[in-house]
Amino acid sequence: MTDLARTPLFDLHRALGAKMVPFAGYEMPVQYSLGVMKEHLWCRESAGLFDVSHMGQVLVTAKSGENADAQAAFETLVPVSILGLPEGRQRYALFTNDAGGIMDDLMVANRGDHLFVVVNAACKAADLAHMRAHLTGCEIEEITDRALLALQGPKAEAVLARLAPGVAAMRFMDVGVFDWDGVALWVSRSGYTGEDGYEVSVPEASARALAEALLAMDEVEAIGLGARDSLRLEAGLCLYGNDIDETTSPVEAALEWAIQKVRRRGGDREGGFPGADRILNELEEGAARRRVGLLPEGRAPMRAGTEIFAGDAAIGAVTSGAYGPTIERPMSMGYVSTQHAGTGTVLDGEVRGKRMPVTVADMPFRPARFKR
């Protein structure tokens, strides 16, 4: 086994009594002393602090000095409008492959003279190679000396504003740089929980001090990967590698909302990204299967891998499944053939050899509370 990497907050996790597990090549906290259920509920009620420093932070800067050149180049890798992304704003994007599958999902921010990109830890190396191979007019700089923290929950604004008052005025998906005691915080108003909140990139040397300053406030508790997973699932958000991967297309994955009109057929900047033929076709005609929410009847969770049946026919499988502490019931998402993907369709999931009813449901399972 290869050595696991550690984030700048490793010692703090230990000091807080975290249970550490391997995740995407890092030793990460899966839960702290509260435990997964209480951490999940705490984040929904108050504010939760997550260490997401394992994720890749990348700066993309046009060699020409014109950010529009970086934006235009980036559009050759994603089916997303990056030229239409105003300065100070962030957007969800997908790296697609030539077969129309998803190489990674990511966040792209326009920071005026460059793009700031946040990618999944497990895809970091492949994404960097991909960008370096294709964005030859750009400098691709991986940021390795900054930690990334997420502060999520209804009290996140009040909490973070005590350290950096300017963050209170941000709207969902705004990005900006804020000063905290002489330290430059790169802040976005976004997250992975369905709650209002922020993601904060902080210099490594100040990461522990920032985390401790936040944790010192009564509203804040540290939240591990366990609750991060149940929070994002209640919010209907995909986990790369489970719910989307190189074999799933954006339309199969029900991520059409991420593809702006300008990149679709008939748009001014139609296509021009890997897999465009398939993806543009599917946008018009649909795909044979679709990612849907699934609510099992009863209390038994249907976990990833659970096969889904319509009558005797196997028509899909669960890709994520867990108990939802806020909705107080088990919840899953997965792929089913499109003819069975309508909300309210009752199917069966096979759990330990027994077929149990499961209903196709709209996501998010719990409505998001973003500050628009």
Place this chain on the structure above:
Amino acid sequence: MRYTEDHEWLRVDGDVVVVGITEHASTQLGDVVFVELPEAETKVAKGDEIVVIESVKAASDIVAPLEGEIVEVNSDLEDNPGLVNEDPTGAAWFFKMKVDDVALVDEYMREDEYKAMVE
């Protein structure tokens, strides 16, 4: 109380054996969200997987510690699986079973032996 290597506790109550999981096991499992119990009057062999416990982390099984017949199950756990974390050695017993010879329970570990195993 006696203890199995599978982190179950066994308590003899008259001619039946009451079975649950240890504090150590409940901590390791994390928050329990679902318990599937056998039917009463089920005959079981030693080692049969007869209870499913789903926690926020994963599913795990409880096996029958002895051959016998399930005479009662704790249906409170179906409505309130969190009891397994709150009171694993008390209110959160899983089932009671009738066995041919309750003395067989004594073949399992004493508390000090179990503690030595989990430490």
